[in-house]
Amino acid sequence: MWIRQNKLLLGKILLLLGIIFVVMSGLTAFGCVGRGTTPIGWSGVAIVDDALFLGSKGGKLVALDISTHNRLWPDISLETSKPSGGFGCAPSSATAAVIYGTPVVAGDLVYVGSYDGKVHAISSSTGVKRWVHPLEGNLKPIVGGLLVSQGKVYFGCSDGKVYALHADTGDPEWESPFQTGDKVWSTPAIDDDTLFVGSFDKKLYAIDAKDGRKRWEFEAEGAIASTPFIYNNTVYIGSFDKHLYAVNATDGSLKWRSRVEAGNWFWTSPIAYNDVIYAGCVDGKVYILDAESGHEVVSAIDLESPIYSSPVLVDNSIIIASEEGKIHSLNTDSNQIRQLASVEADTYAPLMASDGVVYIHTQNKEGLYALNAQTGVILWNLSLSSE
Amino acid sequence: MNFWDLIAIQPMTNILIALSHYLSDNFGLAIIALTIIVNLCLLPLTLKQLRSSKAMQDLQPKIAELQKKYAKDKQKLAEEQMRLYKESGMSPAGCLIPMLIQLPIWIALYQSIIRLLAITPEDFLGLSKYLYPWPIVYSTLPVGSKFLWLNLAVPDQTFLLAVFVGGAMWVQQKMVMTSNADPKQQSQNQMMLWMMPIIFAMITLSVPSGLALFWMTSSVLRVIIQYFISGWGGLVSARATKQVSRDKRYKERIAQVEEAPLEGDVLSADIVEPSPAQKEGMSYGESGDKRQDRRGSYPTRLRTTRAQPRRSKGHRHKRR
16 A cells, blocks of 8 residues: 555655666776776795795785795785775775785795785795784885895885885884885885885985985986886886986986887886896887997887886896786897797786796786796796685 | 777876876866866757756646546556657657767766776776877876875765765755655655765765765766756745745635634624625635735634644644
């Protein structure tokens, strides 16, 4: 009876529920889900002796025996707090402890920074956590890798600061962190006692590694996310402005800015070998420039797929991975490139080489591949997604 | 890159970046500016849609009449409704078609904002595939996420933006709302008036502030456009409508009292039989000032009724 009397009201309620459903579906289909708002991570591989360490997609630190491919200890979750909810667009990502930076091994500890803003030091032999920084609360997301040198752990953070911690205790080493003008996603590099780091504020900073004071700064025309490469007292760095820069490591003066303009960002770290700079670009090309002048040695080589993964030098070859998972070998003598293999999975993580073997951590179909750098034969591969 | 990305997302994304560059690297202002630009481009369609909606509302009394008349014959009702639309020179789809054309543009704008806010590193990397080779695009990225008190990439924790989004939506809804004599219909309209702003305010608490800023700007612009189409509409006429309905109810009560049979001798004794001449001038159901037998005042019983305090909930509800 009531239903018959209030047919119109019921209709309106149903209409309202329909609108809510459409709004929620719209948010899900058109803006949020499937657009990567859930962070995944792209940790590279660290190798010491027969042990291999990497951050898996689920935010776990994985330790493997290279010869047997067995776990050295159970995967360690770095999660310290539950991700928040929301309608799919909410930055639940802010608390997800996924790993973007490659773990670093020094002494008997593995150091790793997580996206939830924590730095962890874990025993490489037992997997037991030694310390975590900060103990209470979280920093902003850590996307770049860590640098461990002279008993200190250096890293940049999305809060725009560069931190230095005591490697044994995790206590802050500087009076206050070094403040830049925007997010720091670049992994720091060190030369003697000078730390070099790029920031989204378009600047490359040289910082005194002992006390965290600025020595100089150099401003590019675009943001800097790549890791600086130091070679012959020169800092080489790529920028979002589609140019490579060579900056004097002593005083921060510009040596050259690449005359050739790339088609997109320089995201990865360049490599220098025999006075030649090799830099992969998001436009899918590898730029080969003279280290002294910045002139093109040969025309850029097109891999036809963006390069997000930092290349690695093996003997006299540069091994480069494109986003679609094709692995190439660039001979530095002839500047000829050949495809070594294809892992057929998205590759964003930096490559790692040890004893003539290249290790590739793939992202969408998460796996770990060991590849012979000379022959391109895949020696073994391991699926990490089901672990 | 698929066709949709190529024709919709990529242009919008790059325009947003360029606007951000020219507006002092302020992405919040860029969102507002592009929302205004898109609204201006879509203005002819918006006007058409609003006019169609208004025409449809104007037809509502006639449609209601038809519904009453052909309550038992659905087919006839449909035929008559179609004839009415035809005679009025309007199509029921008149307000839907412009909306359907606008919808993809709004979705593109929405997606572009989400992409540029690049909440995760993966999102940020994905952005590199959408960039035009304009130098300013590369020098502007990443766009700044600070705007007023907001971090555009995360939900506003202060609730202020949610209040603004809900408020702007409420005003917009209120302006387009028409008064309805049917109390049931009126209460349903009230429910709609409040529910949508509340829902969007709640969603605002969970989505990046940049998106909520886009919603709020869109609502404010719709309010302005609506103002030029139909004035303040339901916002200012609400008070006038209340007054009119109060008078109407009051007149109905007078009529009820006048038509009610007189009770007992006491009341009969009060009645003075009017002369035939007076009878001619009488108009039962009209307001008291025409009643010569009571010297322009209200009937005694009505005065008593009027003086009664408004206690009943039902009465209060009706007066709203």
